[in-house]
Amino acid sequence: MTTKEFHGRIGRTYDESEPWWPEQIRPPENAPNVLLITLDDVGFGQLGCYGGLIDTPNIDRIAENGLQYRNFHTTALCSPTRSCLMTGRNHHSNGMAGITEISTGFPGYNGHIPHENGFLSETLVERGYTTLALGKWHLSAAESNSAAGPYDQWPLGRGFERYYGFLGGDTDQYTPSLIYDNHQVEPPATAEEGYHLTEDLAQRAIEFIGDAKQVDPDKPFFTYFCPGACHAPHQVPKEWADKYSGKFDMGWDEARERILERQKELGIVPENTELSPHNEDVAEWASLSDDEKKLYARMMEVFAGFLEHTDAQIGKILDYLEELGELDNTLVMLVSDNGASAEGGPTGSVDENRFFNNVPEDLEDNLAAMDELGGPKYFNHYPWGWTWAGNTPFRRWKRETYRGGASDPMVVSWPDGIDARGEIRTQFVHAIDLVPTVLEVIGIDTPDDVKGVAQSPIEGTSFAYTFDEPDAPEQHTTQxxxxxxxxxxxxxxxxxxxxxxxxxxxxxxxxxxxxxxxxxxxxxxxxxxxxxxxxxxxxxxxxxxxxxxxxxxxxxxxxxxxxxxxxxxxxAEPRPQPGKPRDRYVYYPGGQYIPENAAVKVLNRDHSITADVTVPDGGAEGVLLAHGSRSGGYSLYVMGDRLRYVHNYVGAEEYQVVADEPIPEGAVQLRMEFETTGEATPGEGKGAPGVVRLYHGDEQVGEGEIPVTLPITTGLTAGLSCGRDALNAVAAEYREQTPFAFTGDISRVTVDVSGEPFVHEEAEMDILMARE
Missing domain, CATH: 3.30.1120.10 (Arylsulfatase, C-terminal domain)
Known part of the structure; x- marks a missing residue:
């Protein structure tokens, strides 16, 4: 039975019949392409065109080709802002009061964007647009981000036809947790081969756009491009950071003064603007030791290189659109999702997993790491003095409702539709205003329903009225x-x-x-x-x-x-989980790695890992089960014919236990058991010590002590994988052979966690909040 109306005629034979095809849905004539670029944790005073001390020639180029807004606002946090950008509704109306990992069972807080709040992509795809998303998502409930789904809040479930990026709040730039459409993929190259996520995302964006345009060049696109930059980790090839060598030796106090002076010269702030008062949390630069100044300046150099590198990738996309002859009829909007981030704390960090596990960072150790900051070995973030400077002239930062958290850069260009070039607009604009603006520009009415779901009212106000009227009265007057x-x-x-x-x-x-x-x-x-x-x-x-x-x-x-x-x-609020709590978790090789929030929790409790394997003649080697990354985790594996277990303590120490006998050939169970021998003291950065015993079947073949374990988390950016170490290898011993897949056959790996789970709630809260 067909549900579509047929306007032809059906006779007894083809000669007596008249075929009919439904009219293809097309957008309005000459409708522009839309490119929405969303930066992460970039403050009001960091882009070059906003007076920043970092070169951003391609973003500046967007501003020179159009408009710069000095009164654009966000929610002060990542996922909430992105929900506004996608729906035109306020973050609480979207159920996105915060990141989904801290959701609660109330309408404004449940972390599930209702389908009556349709995404811009859902509206445009139904009006004939190609819809493409690349990069950071962080708009689906944390419990739905594994292969078990549900997928209705993933990009392809919310109107995007193609997606390539990562679902969570942050990821490693060299070994990212990648999703292609609705399935996991591994990075196409390694850091040693020159891989970097932002470059990958830009190239994929070019490919996606090209794929569509070469088949139907008149069909416009909506591309949502969201690099992980400049959220931690601040990672970039060394030459980009080295360009800024010595450029920040003046410190954050003087940097604020220089930025404000430039902002006044550019007209991006009123001439009478004063610097907001000194943040009481931030030490005066002059009070720091020479070693602190040297380290903190280098951390800022790395951030600067990261931002300019991101700008260069944006430039590649703009250049490609120009080559296609599409740039003039592309509405380009570039924003940041919140103010600069203070999540590096007062001293900055070379590896956030140490911070999350309450393991103090040592100045001498961090100085020793200084030359490799920005590389694949570290997960670094600058100190919050640079955060404060990055939000010049405002006070405070991300997560807070002062302007330092909620006032952000926005540049807009559309040469075919906006006559102005290089002008500044002063009217109040909010993230909820982008959707109605795009719809007005295209000439599309707000839909009454999307996918059969009746739509709630748009809460934003189009700012298209500002395009050619710099002095037009402000229309968004309350927020x-x-x-x-x-x-x-x-x-x-x-x-x-x-x-x-x-x-x-x-x-x-x-x-x-x-x-x-x-x-x-x-x-x-x-x-x-x-x-x-x-x-x-x-x-x-x-x-x-x-x-x-x-x-x-x-x-x-x-x-x-x-x-x-x-x-x-x-x-600790109860919320939906991907599966019922259980004592035994069974994993299989060859599947997708399990995100941290959905993986088994073994820290600070007795547990065992049992692999049912078949070892071929001549032996086998490789990973049976790995959980974590080089920043912390554990791995059970075979190397040199011996069963081995390693516990990686925040990347600082690796404690290994090795079997005394070679593994037998044929079908065998390879097992490790962990027995706690003391209490965890997470406030001191120490997990429960224990004894590890290794077994071939029922025969014990090895034993060793683990003096200290991870107290709180294996880390945010890697999960659990069976039969291989999927991303950033846990053990140094096989890191050069990643993914070090097991060469025998694994039927299953079972993790038994019958012991009581250990939860340090306050530390867990800090971890989750750093993911936005």
Whole structure:
């Protein structure tokens, strides 16, 4: 039975019949291509065209070809902002109050974007557009990111026809966790062969666009290009970082002054803009030792190289569109998802897994690593003094509702549709405004339904009115902000903020310390005080009350309630999981690696790993089960005819146990057992010590002590794999042979975790929050 109307005629034979084809869906005549580029953790003052000290000639080129916005805003966090960019609705309306890993069972917080909030890709694909997504996603529930799905919130489930990238919040640039459409793939090359994720993503974008245009050159595309840059790890080939050698020796205090001076010269801030007050968390550069200055300057050089390298890849895409003759009719919009990130802490980090496991970083060790920062050996992030400078002239940073967290760069070009070149726009714009702008530009009405689902109202306001009217009255006049129970509200040139407690490092514990009453609001007249340098709440108590009441009104309209300032309790909130809790996990070779959130949890508890294998004549070698990366994890494998187990402690030490006898040929069970011999002290960075015993069948063939283990996590960017070490190898002994696949036959590997699980909730919260 057909469900489509047929307008031909069917007779007894072909000669008596009239064929008919439905009209092909096409977008409006001369509809532009759309290229939306979303950078990660790039602050207002970091791009060259925003006064930054880093060269970004290709992003500057977009600005020179069109418009630069100085009053663009986001939610101050990654996934929430990206949900706004895709749907035109506020982050709470999307269920994306935070990242999905801290979701709770309330409409604004559940981490599932409802299908009544259709994605721009879903609208455009139904109107004849080619839809392509590349890079970071982080818009699907964490529990759905394994091969078990469900896939309805993956890119192909939300209107994109092709996808190549990574689903989580961050990934290693040299050994990324890649998804191609709906399945995992391994990187096409290694770091030693010159591989880098951002280059790969740019090349794939060019291929995807070319594939479509060479077949149907008149069909426009919507390409969502989201490199992991410049989120940690700050990784880039050494020559890019070396270009900036010595360029940041002046330190972050002077850097802020230089950036503001450049911003005024460019007109990207008003001439009367002042630097916001010194962040109380940030040490004055002059107070640091010479070694600290040397290390921290190098960390910033690496970040600078990473950003310029990303700019170069964006340039490749722009050049390709120009070669195709498509650039002039492409609406290019480039934004950052939030302000610069302070997740490197006060001293920066050479490997975030040490931070997540509470293992202190030593200045001398980090100085020794300095020449290799940015390379595949380290997962580095700069200190938060550079974060503060990167958000010049604003105060604070990502996760906070001050302008340093929520005000970001946005450049727009469309030569065929925008007459202006190199001009600045001052009107208030928010991430929810991009969808209605694109629809207006194309000439498409907001759909009543998408895939048969009735649609909720778009909450953003098109800013297309600003394209050719620089002095047009602002149309988006009110916008609420909420992030982790901190609040903000913008209305007609005024901005009220209910902030974090200042003067102390920001930790998960601060969430529960944040008060939820209406005391503590600060007030800024941003129409006159662009950088929020002067709190005038005491001078205008009536305006504070007005804006506080307006915030509660907006909160009620957009599912912001209940406000949730909890910390570890929010992490422990029950939420859907990919499978029921169990004592035995069975893994099979040849399948996809298991993301960290879906893998078995063995740390700080008795457990065993049993591999049912068949060893051919002459022996076998390779990995039976590996979990983690060079930054921490464990692996059970065979090398030199011996069963071996290694526990990698945050990349600093590897503790190995080796069997006394060669593995037998034929069918055999190869097993390790871990028995804890002490208590974990995660606050001190130490997991439970234990004894490892190795077995061939029931025969014990080896034993050894593991004096310290990972206390909290194997890491964020690698998971568990069976029959090989899928990505960034756990054990140094076989790292040069990665993936070191087992050369015998594995029928299954069983992990038994009958012992009680160990959870350090506050540390887990800090880990998950660093993924946004």
């Amino acid at each position: 609420y902000f909420e992030m982790l129970a901190t609040r903000g509200i913008y209305n007609d040139g005024w901005r009220a903020v209910h902030p974090w407690p200042l003067g102390k490092p920001i930790t998960a514990a601060d969430l529960s310390a944040t008060t939820l009453d209406d005391s503590g609001w600060e007030l800024y007249h941003v129409a006159e005080d662009f950088s929020e340098a002067h709190d005038v709440a005491s001078e205008h108590p009536e305006k504070v009350l007005e804006l506080a009441q307006l915030w509660w009104t907006e909160a009620g309209k957009h599912d912001v309630l209940p406000l949730d300032g909890r910390a570890t309790q929010r992490l």
